[in-house]
Amino acid sequence: MKRGVAFVVAMLTAGALAGAFASSARAADAPRGQIVANSNACMGCHAVDRKLVGPSFQQIATKYKGDAQAPAKLARKVKDGGSGVWGMIPMPAHQSMSDADIRTVVDWVLAGAPSK
Missing domain, CATH: 1.10.760.10 (Cytochrome c-like domain)
Structure with a gap:
């Protein structure tokens, strides 16, 4: 169970980071x-x-x-x-x-x- 929670947290963190990088990339392109x-x-x-x-x-x-x-x-x-x-x-x-x-x-x- 702890592994499942850790996986979900890791995926959410990765998703948030990807969103931040995408937002930064769009800003850099502006x-x-x-x-x-x-x-x-x-x-x-x-x-x-x-x-x-x-x-x-x-x-x-x-x-x-x-x-x-x-x-x-x-x-x-x-x-x-x-x-x-x-x-x-x-x-x-x-x-x-x-x-x-x-x-x-x-x-x-x-x-x-x-x-x-």
Whole structure:
């Protein structure tokens, strides 16, 4: 009986480890901009392909396509927050995000938020 329990525990542990490795592998395959967005609460209000509280990242990419000033405008919007561009719900400021992380997310969004 003890052997059976040990086997089940070993299998559960192996399954949990496999899941963790698979999750890590998926995270490692994700673009850096998506990883930064996930770790800075961006996905609480935005999704890649559909409106949530704020516009989808793909909607943002479409709106700013061809705008040479877009990277600077959006970086400032992420850092300082704001309202009125996409509706009445304000975007909160993200003062604690580094400028490098903001630029990484903005570049990824403007590229259409690709999954690879």
